[in-house]
Amino acid sequence: MTTPTNPGQAYGQRLARMKAAVALEKPDRTPVISWSDAFCANHVGAPMSRFSSDLIYSGEVTARSFELLPGFDAAEMAVAEPDWVAAVFLSKMKIAGRDLPEGTPWMVDEQERIAESDYDVIAERGWFGFFVPWAQQNLGITVPSYIQQSIAARIEGTKRLAAIGVPTYTVAFGGGTPLEALSAGRTMSRFVRDLHRIPDRVQAAMDATHPQMIGVVKQAIRESPVKPFSVFVGLARSSPEFFGPKLWDRFVWPYLKSMVEAIIEEGVVANLHFDSCWDRELPRLREFPKGSCVFACDHATDIRLAKKILGDRMCIKGDVPSAMLSYGTPDEVRAYCKALIADMGDGFILSPACTMPANAKLENVMAMLEAVEA
Amino acid sequence: MSSVLSTAMADLDEDVVLAEIARLQGSGTPSLEIISALQEGMAIVGQKFEEKDYFLSELIMSAEIFNEAGKLLGTEATDAAGTLGTLVLGTVHQDVHDIGKNIVRSVLASHGVKVIDLGVDVPAAKFLEAIREHRPAAVGISCLLTTCFGNVKACIEEIDAAGLRDGLKILVGGGPLDEAAGRYVGADLVCKDAMIAVDWFKTRAAAAA
Numbered sequence: 001m002t003t004p005t006n007p008g009q010a011y012g013q014r015l016a017r018m019k020a021a022v023a024l025e026k027p028d029r030t031p032v033i034s035w036s037d038a039f040c041a042n043h044v045g046a047p048m049s050r051f052s053s054d055l056i057y058s059g060e061v062t063a064r065s066f067e068l069l070p071g072f073d074a075a076e077m078a079v080a081e082p083d084w085v086a087a088v089f090l091s092k093m094k095i096a097g098r099d100l101p102e103g104t105p106w107m108v109d110e111q112e113r114i115a116e117s118d119y120d121v122i123a124e125r126g127w128f129g130f131f132v133p134w135a136q137q138n139l140g141i142t143v144p145s146y147i148q149q150s151i152a153a154r155i156e157g158t159k160r161l162a163a164i165g166v167p168t169y170t171v172a173f174g175g176g177t178p179l180e181a182l183s184a185g186r187t188m189s190r191f192v193r194d195l196h197r198i199p200d201r202v203q204a205a206m207d208a209t210h211p212q213m214i215g216v217v218k219q220a221i222r223e224s225p226v227k228p229f230s231v232f233v234g235l236a237r238s239s240p241e242f243f244g245p246k247l248w249d250r251f252v253w254p255y256l257k258s259m260v261e262a263i264i265e266e267g268v269v270a271n272l273h274f275d276s277c278w279d280r281e282l283p284r285l286r287e288f289p290k291g292s293c294v295f296a297c298d299h300a301t302d303i304r305l306a307k308k309i310l311g312d313r314m315c316i317k318g319d320v321p322s323a324m325l326s327y328g329t330p331d332e333v334r335a336y337c338k339a340l341i342a343d344m345g346d347g348f349i350l351s352p353a354c355t356m357p358a359n360a361k362l363e364n365v366m367a368m369l370e371a372v373e374a
Numbered sequence: 375m376s377s378v379l380s381t382a383m384a385d386l387d388e389d390v391v392l393a394e395i396a397r398l399q400g401s402g403t404p405s406l407e408i409i410s411a412l413q414e415g416m417a418i419v420g421q422k423f424e425e426k427d428y429f430l431s432e433l434i435m436s437a438e439i440f441n442e443a444g445k446l447l448g449t450e451a452t453d454a455a456g457t458l459g460t461l462v463l464g465t466v467h468q469d470v471h472d473i474g475k476n477i478v479r480s481v482l483a484s485h486g487v488k489v490i491d492l493g494v495d496v497p498a499a500k501f502l503e504a505i506r507e508h509r510p511a512a513v514g515i516s517c518l519l520t521t522c523f524g525n526v527k528a529c530i531e532e533i534d535a536a537g538l539r540d541g542l543k544i545l546v547g548g549g550p551l552d553e554a555a556g557r558y559v560g561a562d563l564v565c566k567d568a569m570i571a572v573d574w575f576k577t578r579a580a581a582a583a
């Protein structure tokens with residue numbers, strides 16, 4: 001398939017391909033996209049320190065990486081925002097140049113940063129009543145001005161990509177479950193203990209948080225100057241691999257369901273970026289309307305099982321394994337992708353499992369891109 | 375053997391576990407006997423996990439209770455219960471994933487392995503120091519990031535270069551670390567889960583007996 005040289009036409013062709021896949025129709029070929037993250041810095045030889053700390057620059061570097069790899073149909077995210085990623089997990093980020101040697105990808109510094117009593121504070125003041133002063137005090141992040149900067153950088157990044165004919169696939173507005181942030185801020189082991197010892201207090205905090213998050217996500221979609229292709233719902237610790245049916249039904253599903261429904265109500269695709277193994281609860285995801293979600297898996301879920309269970313309801317995206325992209329050979333990657341494309345049929349988007357590893361080999365990335373060409 | 379204790383451990387009832395330990399200690403029950411009741415409970419936890427009755431959160435919870443119980447019993451007693459041998463364990467330098475490592479720690483400890491946990495983001499020098507100090511049967515390196523496979527390899531090379539590999543097995547594990555990666559880093563055994571390491575320790579003990 002030749003890509004038009006005119007960026008506007010290329011953009012249209014790529015977008016149409018993704019739309020067809022999401023609508024479970026037949027695209028002209030399998031779309032292939034990537035959340036390239038720190039890989040972009042390594043790929044174009046940009047200093048990791050600046051890539052990790054300068055939002056606008058991360059967008060520039062991301063666009064440069066995609067320009068060099070025109071086979072991709074979309075960039076999953078337009079910018080990299082490690083400090084913010086950590087903040088929403090109530091954590092600090094260590095980044096190159098500031099806390100780590102140059103060249104090192106960022107590292108979440110996860111510690112017990114909130115106390116048991118903070119559940120009650122959240123229940124009383126709501127999430128933002130807790131989070132805004134907390135982030136200022138503990139992370140030195142002024143939430144409102146950070147969000148302004150972040151929105152500006154995302155818009156600029158999205159435009160930069162569009163100018164070279166590359167759509168941006170998703171945008172994160174805070175769509176998830178309260179469990180993700182709380183389990184990170186408490187640490188997973190403390191959090192699990194809290195669920196056993198003080199479940200009602202944990203739930204009260206979640207119930208105070210979630211409607212606010214839904215409000216923020218809805219507002220962000222409405223106010224967004226460019227309508228996003230999809231909105232990110234990122235879950236990892238909420239996965240059924242971590243929690244049995246009893247806990248999952250109480251502490252994950254109601255929040256997950258209402259968040260996804262809210263996004264769909266706003267007329268955008270819900271990007272179910274679900275790390276870890278979701279096999280057990282795949283049937284639940286059938287409850288969402290046909291063609292309204294993409295189930296993105298990270299090689300821990302059995303992607304072929306996902307196809308079997310969800311294939312007639314939603315598009316599936318994944319899942320070239322990280323280790324294969326970093327340490328495998330182009331032949332292995334090509335064979336893996338070809339088999340996947342053949343088995344998944346329409347309603348499928350090829351992508352790395354979760355993010356592109358920072359140290360993926362360029363020849364392996366190329367092999368992935370070649371695999372979609374018949 | 376206290377069946378109240380093993381049942382409470384298996385049911386993840388922390389309050390009962392801690393109260394029962396205090397009661398047993400008060401009545402002069404030897405620590406090793408208390409630990410073996412706890413281990414019996416942990417074995418049931420492991421079994422329920424295999425049967426998909428329990429999930430990771432229950433394994434994590436059992437680890438929490440086991441650690442709390444360990445505090446009441448003291449390190450001397452828990453060390454003495456490590457009859458299968460010693461494992462020096464840590465997450466490799468520049469990697470902070472520790473959920474899996476912590477599960478490995480408690481599963482092994484509950485099967486009679488003495489575990490020296492070095493934490494996360496552990497530089498090779500710390501592994502070397504711990505090997506020299508504790509003379510373990512094995513070193514366990516957890517790594518979930520492909521960007522850190524090189525650090526695992528370098529760590530193993532340093533262990534070799536320091537002449538510490540003789541009679542020492544190197545076990546590695548972590549989501550994306552597959553057999554091919556295991557060969558790349560130079561490990562002896564890639565462990566998809568904690569039980570593989572338990573089996574290794576058991577086989578080794580049986581061979582020595």
Ligand code: B12
Pocket residue numbers: 037085089105106107108110188236237275276277298299300322353354355356357358430468469470471472473474475477478513514515516517518519520521545546547548549550565566567568570571
């Ligand atoms: C939870 C999680 C996190 C949490 C970690 C919380 C914590 N305290 O551990 C947070 C949010 C902090 C995190 C951060 C990051 N993560 Co992360 N994370 C995960 C996730 C979703 C689950 C890991 C987990 O806990 N699994 C559950 C445990 C029980 O499984 P396990 O660790 O594999 O352990 C079991 C076995 O493997 C084995 N085992 C493990 N180690 C050992 C050792 C021995 C000796 C033995 C015997 C056995 C053994 O036994 C365990 C029990 O059965 C995985 C995805 C996945 N599916 O694995 C990604 C994943 C590991 N993360 C990934 C990435 C990229 C990152 C970040 C770089 C993201 C970013 N851009 O910021 C950072 C890096 C931080 C750092 N420097 O370490 C990628 C790594 C891929 C790659 N490129 O290498 C993964 C694979 C997701 C993906 N597909 O892209 N992450």
